[in-house]
Amino acid sequence: MADDSANKKQPLLSGLADQNIGTVKKRRFRRCKTTPASDADFFGSYKGRELFPGSNSILRNFRPSFRQASLLLIIYLIVGCTCFYLVRDQIVGKKTNGILDALYFCIVTMTTVGYGDLVPESVPAKLLACAFVFSGMAFVALFLGKAADYLVEKQEVLLVKAVHLRRKVGTRQMMKEIEAKRVEYKFFTIVVALLVLVTLGTIILVKVEKLNIIDAFYCVCATITTLGYGDKSFSTTFGRVFAVFWILTSTICLAQFFLYLAEIQMEHRQQTLVKWVLTRRMTVVDLEAADLDDDGVVSAAEFVIYKLKEMGKINQEDVALVMEEFENLDVDQSGTISNSDLLLAQSVE
Secondary structure: OHHHHHHHOOOOOHHHOOOOHHHHOOOOOOOOOOOOOOOOOHHHHOOOOOOOOOOOOOOOOOOOOHHHHHHHHHHHHHHHHHHHHHOHHHEEEOOOOHHHHHHHHHHHHHOOOOOOOEEEOOHHHHHHHHHHHHHHHHHHHHHHHHHHHHHHHHHHHHHHHHHOOOOOOOHHHHHHHHHHOHHHHHHHHHHHHHHHHHHHHHHHHHHOOOOOHHHHHHHHHHHHOOOOOOOOOOOOHHHHHHHHHHHHHHHHHHHHHHHHHHHHHHHHHHHHHHHHHHHOOOOHHHHHHHOOOOOOOOOHHHHHHHHHHHHOOOOHHHHHHHHHHHHHHOOOOOOOOOHHHHHHHHHHO
16 A cells, blocks of 8 residues: 555656666667657558548648649649630730640749730630639649659659768668758759759750840749749740740749758757757756656656757647646556556546
8 A cells, every 4th residue: 555655646757767866877768669660651550540530621631642643733734725725816925836835825824924925815815814823823832842842752862872872771771861861852952953944944045045045044033933024935836845844843843942941941940959958057947847747856758858848849738738638548646557547548438
């Protein structure tokens, strides 16, 4: 009975750490056997099981793969090309081929480049353009960003292989390195892709559209930023064939560039905060704040939680919710959760 009463007075989180100061440094925490490994295919391993109820969003089941996104893009372009081809006589400007012009106009509208070399003149054509610009922007936001991520992730593997060309790198080691430097690899990959696209676009405009190098570079910048002044554009048949693929790819790459740039800045800021938290001296005020159960001492688990809160990984509301769930499962109020506690908690539910 004395042992039971002593156990009930133990701190809620004290079971994870040895309070003996002389042995704390030698202690190593092992991963819980029932917890999936960090590199495990969590969703693949539990395929078919209901892990959580999911979001109530209307888009909760709207998670297309890269192939599905590509198929939907093709469908969108086919429908758009067909519609604009049917109203081709109501679109004025520099024309080359009916089908090519319709596809080119669809791409220019979808990416909001809007050169102005082809413009709708009648009411039906204008309304059709309005419908396709809104649907095209939504399509870019929902699908093409995912497709770009997929392509960048594929390039990450090639980049790691290139860096370690002279020594063999296993799949597991490769994935760990990609995960550790994911943001840097994504940013580097998208920068290289963007430079290639800018150079390629400039060359085509110089060689095919017969622009001087300054005007060609000016047109490239106006296109990929979707500024689209319209004084310089693709007017030849080959130029518009190239533009159909190049405009779509380059505008997405630029958007991804700014996204990854913001992401890498946030990660560096987070790393700076983590370094500061781990190197600064702990004060008495910190000790009191870290003492969750107010027993005058801080266990390893309490210390970890406090440091994670300082790093911004979790907040007090997160801790409170987890502690509330722990207390609900700890039916006998012993400070630990056992099989009997789980059975009792489930029977109450």
